[in-house]
Amino acid sequence: MVTHPFHPLTGRELEILYVKRRSFALVFVCASGAGRSVTLPQAWTDLGVAAEQHPLAVEGLCAARALVNALVSRGADQYGGGS
Template sequence: MVTHPFHPLCGRELPVLFERRTRRGLWFVCEVDGQARVTLRQEWTDRGVPASEQRLGAEGLTRLRAVIDAMASRSLSDTQVGE
């Protein structure tokens, strides 16, 4: 069953045709209505750890951007000092 809250097939039970393991994890290739195939991460199904039901809001994204900018700035200044 697709459990990822933001996936368009959330709540649907799909037959698993086969599994594919990559370095990024386990994936299921499933059949949709006998016509199409969809590839789902294990985490997006009832066979994985449930996904968060909350999206990150604008305030959280703004704070995250500030942290990334600070880290990038520090990395750039460390590179320039070592030259």
């Protein structure tokens, strides 16, 4: 199933014709109807990493922001100033 939120086929289950490796990642070549095929990175399907486990999920972004805030605060304290 296509899970990428901005892909036009999101939510559709496609038949995987074959799998290949591209730059250290798997991609699926899938039948998309009318004799056509579409190539999808594994991460854009339900066979990829779940969105909530991805580092760019909301939780991951919040954790990154908290780290940046802590580093900025530490730098301001250490060097006696602001930005």
